[in-house]
Amino acid sequence: MNKKLLVMLFVLGLGFWGLAAQTGGVLRIRALQLQNIDAHQLLGRNDDISVAYQVYDPLIHLDENLMPRPALAVSWECPDDTTWVFHLRHGVMFQDGNEVFPEGQSREVTAEDVVYSLYRAKELPSGLDLRSVASARAIDPYTVEIKTAYPDAFLLDVNRLGRLFIVPREAVEKLGNDFSLRPVGSGPFKIVSFVPQQRAVLKRNEDYWLPVNLDGVEFIVIPDPQTSRMALEAGEIDIDWFIDVTTAEALAKEGFVIQRRGYSYRGIGFNVTKPPFDDWRVRMALSMMLDIDAAIRAVLPADFVVRAYGQCPPSVPHGYDPEGLAPLHEYNPTEGLKLLEAAGWRDTDGDGFLDKDGQRLTLNLEILPEAIGVRVFTILATQLRSLGIDAKVWQVDTSVWTDDLLTGKGSGIFFDFSYAGPTGLYSLFHSTAIGTSNTHYYRNPAVDYFLDRAMRTLDFEKRSQLWKRAQRIVVEDRVIIPLYFQVSAGASSPKVHDWFAWGGFIRLVTPDYNAWIEK
Amino acid sequence: MFTMLNYIIRRLLIGLFTLICITFIVFALVSLAPGDPIRLMLASERINPELAQRMIQYYKLDQPWYMRYGAYLFSLLHGDLGYSLTTRNKVSLSIARAFPNTVLLTCASMGVAILIAIPLGIIAAAYRNTLADYSALVAALIGVSMPNFWLGLMLILIFGLRLKWLPIFGIGRLERGLMDVISHLILPSITLGSGLAGLLMRLTRSALLDVLGMEYIRTARAKGVAESQVLIKHSFRNAMIPVLTTAGLQFGSLLGGAMIVETIFAWPGMGRLAIQAVQERDFPVIQGTTLVFAASFIVVTLIVDLLYAVIDPRIRYE
Numbered sequence A: 001m002n003k004k005l006l007v008m009l010f011v012l013g014l015g016f017w018g019l020a021a022q023t024g025g026v027l028r029i030r031a032l033q034l035q036n037i038d039a040h041q042l043l044g045r046n047d048d049i050s051v052a053y054q055v056y057d058p059l060i061h062l063d064e065n066l067m068p069r070p071a072l073a074v075s076w077e078c079p080d081d082t083t084w085v086f087h088l089r090h091g092v093m094f095q096d097g098n099e100v101f102p103e104g105q106s107r108e109v110t111a112e113d114v115v116y117s118l119y120r121a122k123e124l125p126s127g128l129d130l131r132s133v134a135s136a137r138a139i140d141p142y143t144v145e146i147k148t149a150y151p152d153a154f155l156l157d158v159n160r161l162g163r164l165f166i167v168p169r170e171a172v173e174k175l176g177n178d179f180s181l182r183p184v185g186s187g188p189f190k191i192v193s194f195v196p197q198q199r200a201v202l203k204r205n206e207d208y209w210l211p212v213n214l215d216g217v218e219f220i221v222i223p224d225p226q227t228s229r230m231a232l233e234a235g236e237i238d239i240d241w242f243i244d245v246t247t248a249e250a251l252a253k254e255g256f257v258i259q260r261r262g263y264s265y266r267g268i269g270f271n272v273t274k275p276p277f278d279d280w281r282v283r284m285a286l287s288m289m290l291d292i293d294a295a296i297r298a299v300l301p302a303d304f305v306v307r308a309y310g311q312c313p314p315s316v317p318h319g320y321d322p323e324g325l326a327p328l329h330e331y332n333p334t335e336g337l338k339l340l341e342a343a344g345w346r347d348t349d350g351d352g353f354l355d356k357d358g359q360r361l362t363l364n365l366e367i368l369p370e371a372i373g374v375r376v377f378t379i380l381a382t383q384l385r386s387l388g389i390d391a392k393v394w395q396v397d398t399s400v401w402t403d404d405l406l407t408g409k410g411s412g413i414f415f416d417f418s419y420a421g422p423t424g425l426y427s428l429f430h431s432t433a434i435g436t437s438n439t440h441y442y443r444n445p446a447v448d449y450f451l452d453r454a455m456r457t458l459d460f461e462k463r464s465q466l467w468k469r470a471q472r473i474v475v476e477d478r479v480i481i482p483l484y485f486q487v488s489a490g491a492s493s494p495k496v497h498d499w500f501a502w503g504g505f506i507r508l509v510t511p512d513y514n515a516w517i518e519k
Numbered sequence B: 001m002f003t004m005l006n007y008i009i010r011r012l013l014i015g016l017f018t019l020i021c022i023t024f025i026v027f028a029l030v031s032l033a034p035g036d037p038i039r040l041m042l043a044s045e046r047i048n049p050e051l052a053q054r055m056i057q058y059y060k061l062d063q064p065w066y067m068r069y070g071a072y073l074f075s076l077l078h079g080d081l082g083y084s085l086t087t088r089n090k091v092s093l094s095i096a097r098a099f100p101n102t103v104l105l106t107c108a109s110m111g112v113a114i115l116i117a118i119p120l121g122i123i124a125a126a127y128r129n130t131l132a133d134y135s136a137l138v139a140a141l142i143g144v145s146m147p148n149f150w151l152g153l154m155l156i157l158i159f160g161l162r163l164k165w166l167p168i169f170g171i172g173r174l175e176r177g178l179m180d181v182i183s184h185l186i187l188p189s190i191t192l193g194s195g196l197a198g199l200l201m202r203l204t205r206s207a208l209l210d211v212l213g214m215e216y217i218r219t220a221r222a223k224g225v226a227e228s229q230v231l232i233k234h235s236f237r238n239a240m241i242p243v244l245t246t247a248g249l250q251f252g253s254l255l256g257g258a259m260i261v262e263t264i265f266a267w268p269g270m271g272r273l274a275i276q277a278v279q280e281r282d283f284p285v286i287q288g289t290t291l292v293f294a295a296s297f298i299v300v301t302l303i304v305d306l307l308y309a310v311i312d313p314r315i316r317y318e
Helices: A002-019 A046-055 A111-123 A169-180 A225-233 A245-253 A280-288 A292-299 A322-328 A333-342 A371-386 A398-407 A424-429 A445-455 A460-476 B002-032 B037-043 B049-058 B065-077 B091-126 B131-145 B148-162 B178-212 B215-222 B227-254 B259-264 B270-279 B283-311
Strands: A026-031 A060-062 A068-070 A073-080 A083-088 A133-140 A143-148 A189-195 A199-204 A216-221 A239-243 A257-270 A305-307 A362-367 A390-395 A413-418 A480-492
Touching: A026 A046, A026 A225, A046 A189, A046 A199, A046 A216, A068 A073, A083 A111, A111 A133, A111 A143, A111 A169, A189 A216, A225 A239, A225 A245, A225 B148, A239 A245, A245 A257, A245 A480, A257 A371, A280 A333, A280 A480, A292 A305, A292 A371, A292 A480, A322 A460, A362 A371, A362 A398, A371 A390, A371 A413, A371 A480, A398 A413, A413 A424, A424 A445, A424 A460, A445 A460, A460 A480, B002 B065, B002 B283, B037 B049, B091 B131, B091 B178, B091 B227, B091 B259, B091 B270, B091 B283, B131 B178, B148 B178, B148 B259, B178 B227, B178 B259, B215 B227, B227 B283, B259 B270, B270 B283
Parallel strands: A026 A216, A026 A239, A362 A390, A362 A413
Antiparallel strands: A060 A068, A073 A083, A083 A143, A133 A143, A189 A199, A199 A216, A239 A480, A257 A413, A257 A480, A305 A480
């Protein structure tokens, strides 16, 4: 009996030993583009930001639920609605062994560095929206006070302070433009070399404030998805975090680990100022005539898609509202046709297509060259054609699509592929964003009111109510026909553990994660 | 000697004029095409409007394109290709990184093509209408017909994934030794060189057959010159003019980058740099890459023209 127990304990012990984090090894990650890793010129380039997360410390981390967690700042408080005080971690050192800080001659990260980085990020194309920040000052070496011009509910969002990387002023000033190639931060890895469009080689920062398991990390540019898949299968890379859903399914069968890294919104958008889409009845009718579930089922694997009833995905908890919005969507082609008839569209010449004043009801659905979207749109266009609407799918270059949407030169009905982050609803539908991110040219004082109030409401529950009310009006106005939230996926070798890319960027060492490779 | 120098100077001046024309055409086309990078950034909420406005002013995007062209030409004459709109790095730096990689791949591909095409072309011509000739012609046809992307992926699949003999992607690093660079070069250069080999082999064969039918060859044979001598010494050199012309033009084209092969093999060359710039409407990079491409082509064609005189001393530049 004792022998059996011993054997069981031994096996259990082996199991635990097998699961324990191991140190060493270099993690190789596929990148699509590597351009510039200056902490404050990253715009929205996912790969560069992922490298930046390894080189710099952010002021705060965001977890899988996009909730703020300590990083360089160990705690923070709001004495009033427009004041934020951040308390910094003691003893965090900038990386040494470089031309700015020779070996053993580094210095501690202080509140002055945070203030400098904040103002620098405001000035440069950092991709951070810091317009609400009125001032920042160092109260003492470990305390920063940030004042906002108005209460900003999203100050800790991923596009604001949630991704503010801290840099040393002397490195920026000494290196000049070369700071984008040889940056110095206080992150878990130091830059060994960075060759744009080729690779970034990083090695462990031995003085990091957390233990780091990996010896190093390499980001390697592989533009072609087929080549990348073969490189993953051959073991030449360990992580490919830009795979399409079809590849994800195949790789899962081969034993690779599939990680979900976020949702992106897909829908049909209207320029509501362009005829015939300036008529609510037309937009409403079209939404009733589409069998969206059938189109999605035909194209996307169930594991990688969530039906959308609004613009906010499950990763935006203050706006995700399927229960509230689903009843607003009804597949009822007969009623849709009646609405169109009421709007004056009927088949007067017997050619099988609806017309009005001698003009056929023609929809040119403008779409990006995105394989899955094109397939879904083709099915939807076919459905509309069978109901007497001359619907066509127009595949255009990304720049042309963007330009058409922004200038309003396009057909007025388009593939809505948009930012689905915490403030996405504001960007897409607030009237002040017309001409920039509000490509629907939508103007509704009620929506503006609820969004403005929500943006300044720090209480989560109240903010959520306001956000959902604004979203409901947008859906009732049929500015969009929400289709689906597509899950973005990444694949890794089963030997790679404890990393995450939720929210769109790879994190390897945080207080909650510490990536390691099984030997 | 002076005649030759005059010729070179004249050609270089024509080349300079051509370059200016190309910069004008490209600038106008890019400026008139829809979309600009600042708008792309604005649409994706990655930049605030005040900063966008500053960038628009900095890059003079608020000015008419012909005025911007004047400023561009002025900077160009001072050796300044400008800064990338997306990366904010110097365009000259991006080109300086990509161009040597492209030259390396082009030379290797041309080497592969010549090594295959010339011997096969000579054999095919020497043994006209035999099994060797037909086999060479079929091989050439296969080489020309196979799409680059398919051949590249197949080579990766066989030699990279299955046999694991060669690396799948990338350019290799000199610090890991010369073999690392060579091993990374093999698959992309075979992919790029195979199509070219087919073309050059057929040209070599037909040019040689033309020469072999000439009177002086018949005379040489009548005088009892060995067939190998006839083929190599008397015919081959004279048959090289059309082969050299085509090879030169292809070499010049390849210096502009081979987008598909560079993408498949993650080869960081001019093709990828240019196509990415076009996608992002990065005007300064588009201008810079086009300029380098055109200049390389002009220089290569000039060198080819000069080589004619080396191959055939009867050719004089007057």
